[in-house]
Amino acid sequence: QKEVEQNSGPLSVPEGAIASLNCTYSDRGSQSFFWYRQYSGKSPELIMFIYSNGDKEDGRFTAQLNKASQYVSLLIRDSQPSDSATYLCAVGPTGGGNKLTFGTGTQLKVEL
Amino acid sequence: GAGVSQSPSNKVTEKGKDVELRCDPISGHTALYWYRQSLGQGLEFLIYFQGNSAPDKSGLPSDRFSAERTGGSVSTLTIQRTQQEDSAVYLCASSYLDYSYNEQFFGPGTRLTVL
Numbered sequence: 162q163k164e165v166e167q168n169s170g171p172l173s174v175p176e177g178a179i180a181s182l183n184c185t186y187s188d189r190g191s192q193s194f195f196w197y198r199q200y201s202g203k204s205p206e207l208i209m210f211i212y213s214n215g216d217k218e219d220g221r222f223t224a225q226l227n228k229a230s231q232y233v234s235l236l237i238r239d240s241q242p243s244d245s246a247t248y249l250c251a252v253g254p255t256g257g258g259n260k261l262t263f264g265t266g267t268q269l270k271v272e273l
Numbered sequence: 274g275a276g277v278s279q280s281p282s283n284k285v286t287e288k289g290k291d292v293e294l295r296c297d298p299i300s301g302h303t304a305l306y307w308y309r310q311s312l313g314q315g316l317e318f319l320i321y322f323q324g325n326s327a328p329d330k331s332g333l334p335s336d337r338f339s340a341e342r343t344g345g346s347v348s349t350l351t352i353q354r355t356q357q358e359d360s361a362v363y364l365c366a367s368s369y370l371d372y373s374y375n376e377q378f379f380g381p382g383t384r385l386t387v388l
Binding site: 193195203204206207210249251253259260261262263264265266 | 315
């Protein structure tokens with residue numbers, strides 16, 4: 162079992178729709194969770210982080226964390242073609258710290 | 274500098290040759306990370322320098338891979354006797370060493386091609 166699992170996609174959504182990206186993790190003690198966006202041929206960039214159970218909203222993005230289910234998701238409202246990218250879920254280690262484990266990413270395509 | 278820089282941006286080498294990849298982290302960042310990303314794959318952790326502590330080398334795939342960080346700043350990743358399976362984009366990232374907030378900022382990467 163991979164430590165951080167994501168559906169590779171592609172996930173296709175029409176412009177203006179809500180895109181829902183999911184991630185599960187195996188380390189029950191993980192305390193920090195990150196979503197990075199990576200455009201084709203570019204480096205990853207952080208878009209959201211979440212530490213506590215529940216929802217965290219930032220503009221069109223909402224991160225959702227459920228530690229009991231070991232599940233973290235990213236919702237993108239009013240999806241735009243510019244949101245088309247690969248979204249990487251990253252999980253911090255038990256006890257905190259800086260070493261992150263990344264999933265393989267979900268490719269999102271927002272269609273006109 | 275404004276961000277993490279890496280050099281070279283592209284490197285083509287022949288199988289069996291040694292290569293050195295360089296990373297300049299953001300000034301003031303005491304944590305530095307190396308990752309490898311193969312085509313269509315996620316980020317594979319290689320090594321992590323955490324301030325003055327011993328580096329976490331648990332992700333290095335073989336003893337052909339090594340890395341140094343001099344003066345707590347610039348880092349060099351060395352791959353000896355390169356193999357075709359070493360072809361990938363090598364990404365460097367840096368961050369503050371802070372338990373509560375450890376956003377990693379990535380450099381543009383070095384694309385390594387081993388012929």
